[in-house]
Amino acid sequence: MSATTIRYEDVSVGDTLPELPIPLTVSLIVSGALASQDYTPVHHDKKAAQEAGMQDVFMNILTTNGLVSRFVTHWAGIDAQVRNVNIKLGTPNLPGDTMTLTGEIKDKDDATATVVVEIAGKNSWGAHVTGTVKLALPQGA
Amino acid sequence: MSLSGKEREEFEKQLEAYVGIDIGIEDASRDAVNQAMIRQWCEAMGDACGAYTAPEAAAKSVHGEVVAPPAMLQAWILGGVAMATGEDDPRDKQRELHRLFDARGYTGVVATNTEQEYLRYLKLGDRIRARTQIESISEQKATGLGIGYFINTRTRFVDQNDKEVGWMTFRVLKFEAGDQPAAAAESNSAVPAKPQRLRPALGHDNRWWWDCVEKDELAIQRCSACAVLRHPPRPMCGECQSTEWDYVFSSGEGTIHSYVVIRHPEVPGYTYPLVVAVVDLAEGTRFVGNVVDIEPEEVEIGMAVQASIERVDDEMKLPVFRRAS
Numbered sequence: 001m002s003a004t005t006i007r008y009e010d011v012s013v014g015d016t017l018p019e020l021p022i023p024l025t026v027s028l029i030v031s032g033a034l035a036s037q038d039y040t041p042v043h044h045d046k047k048a049a050q051e052a053g054m055q056d057v058f059m060n061i062l063t064t065n066g067l068v069s070r071f072v073t074h075w076a077g078i079d080a081q082v083r084n085v086n087i088k089l090g091t092p093n094l095p096g097d098t099m100t101l102t103g104e105i106k107d108k109d110d111a112t113a114t115v116v117v118e119i120a121g122k123n124s125w126g127a128h129v130t131g132t133v134k135l136a137l138p139q140g141a
Numbered sequence: 142m143s144l145s146g147k148e149r150e151e152f153e154k155q156l157e158a159y160v161g162i163d164i165g166i167e168d169a170s171r172d173a174v175n176q177a178m179i180r181q182w183c184e185a186m187g188d189a190c191g192a193y194t195a196p197e198a199a200a201k202s203v204h205g206e207v208v209a210p211p212a213m214l215q216a217w218i219l220g221g222v223a224m225a226t227g228e229d230d231p232r233d234k235q236r237e238l239h240r241l242f243d244a245r246g247y248t249g250v251v252a253t254n255t256e257q258e259y260l261r262y263l264k265l266g267d268r269i270r271a272r273t274q275i276e277s278i279s280e281q282k283a284t285g286l287g288i289g290y291f292i293n294t295r296t297r298f299v300d301q302n303d304k305e306v307g308w309m310t311f312r313v314l315k316f317e318a319g320d321q322p323a324a325a326a327e328s329n330s331a332v333p334a335k336p337q338r339l340r341p342a343l344g345h346d347n348r349w350w351w352d353c354v355e356k357d358e359l360a361i362q363r364c365s366a367c368a369v370l371r372h373p374p375r376p377m378c379g380e381c382q383s384t385e386w387d388y389v390f391s392s393g394e395g396t397i398h399s400y401v402v403i404r405h406p407e408v409p410g411y412t413y414p415l416v417v418a419v420v421d422l423a424e425g426t427r428f429v430g431n432v433v434d435i436e437p438e439e440v441e442i443g444m445a446v447q448a449s450i451e452r453v454d455d456e457m458k459l460p461v462f463r464r465a466s
Contacts, residue, residue, distance in 0.1 A: 036219065037219035039225040041225055066213075069211065073190050081204075083258065083259055084256065086254075087254070
């Protein structure tokens with residue numbers, strides 16, 4: 001977590017965020033699903049996941065969203081405000097793998113002091129998540 | 142199961158009735174936005190942002206007080222343990238629509254896109270309600286998972302004062318699950334099985350060629366009557382219509398006739414960007430293969446390349462090309 005929030009004027013299009021590798025454990029997948037109140041069995045019950053054609057429990061979308069938000073706000077700091085998260089879902093996140101999150105500033109809007117961060121989360125199968133996060137940053141003195 | 146033209150027409154007419162409707166039920170948070178659920182979320186996500194759990198830090202921040210992580214938006218209205226039983230609310234038109242697809246054989250479901258917009262951060266004590274509309278249903282699409290339809294929904298979230306606090310769109314694909322490979326029930330390995338490359342369809346006319354590859358030989362089929370080379374393998378000569386053939390071995394030398402760089406979509410099992418070239422082999426026929434160990438920007442038409450046969454995954458060998466030294 002950044003101690004001080006990154007300021008709007010200090011970032012440029014093309015800047016990249018520090019990569020964040022996230023080990024995918026059963027504990028993360030299950031606790032993420034339950035913390036998001038998503039008790040759909042495929043996210044906590046291995047047998048149910050296998051009946052659905054997967055080899056093990058897999059991450060629910062809200063956890064993906066939570067991890068993406070964490071990735072961006074930990075870089076930006078406490079005074080950043082997430083305005084929008086727009087993601088496309090790809091390969092599943094399964095236990096034993098690692099998802100590495102990367103990000104790059106794609107756009108800046110001076111009028112609202114918001115930046116668009118393009119993010120990707122890749123595991124050993126390919127892209128689990130790709131998309132953008134819109135983030136308002138503090139500006140001026 | 143595939144629908145006939147008339148059946149499909151009738152089915153799609155049925156679907157139309159669902160476009161633009163409210164799903165008929167309101168989801169209301171059972172608990173006000175509260176510190177306990179926020180703390181559990183932050184612990185699960187590894188989110189240490191003080192705005193969510195540290196009152197002093199939150200007070201000094203732009204938020205002014207403890208706020209909920211915005212990504213929790215939907216968590217406030219989800220069903221909890223009741224979701225595990227899978228019982229449907231009979232008033233839920235979205236479930237009714239999904240069952241309509243199920244009955245026609247489109248039993249598979251997968252979420253493909255979601256967007257959330259946060260109009261304000263939620264504070265402790267806020268009470269959230271949500272209503273969902275079915276915005277659109279796509280035409281029938283052929284997808285990597287099978288034939289199916291995309292369903293787009295939009296959910297609006299309001300607070301105790303009926304003021305909108307955010308919205309979410311969701312796109313799911315309902316598809317003909319067909320002959321899915323059986324679940325890897327025996328798989329207990331720690332790491333998910335790595336996806337393999339797409340396998341060639343082997344038959345009487347091409348198996349011999351792949352057998353050669355297994356022996357590290359790049360073969361080219363040759364017409365026994367007119368000696369014209371051809372690739373990929375097929376039963377009849379395009380020049381003289383003879384079905385008699387044998388084969389020669391290629392030196393693997395060639396030049397790039399044309400190429401593409403594939404960046405998207407990424408099919409599991411391949412490394413991207415992927416350079417796929419049509420190579421003029423020295424022997425006089427063409428061959429499609431990957432060019433490796435080169436930056437895509439450096440690939441050029443006319444470039445001299447050399448093939449070698451390599452193992453590309455656990456089960457398959459393939460000729461790949463490198464810039465000739």
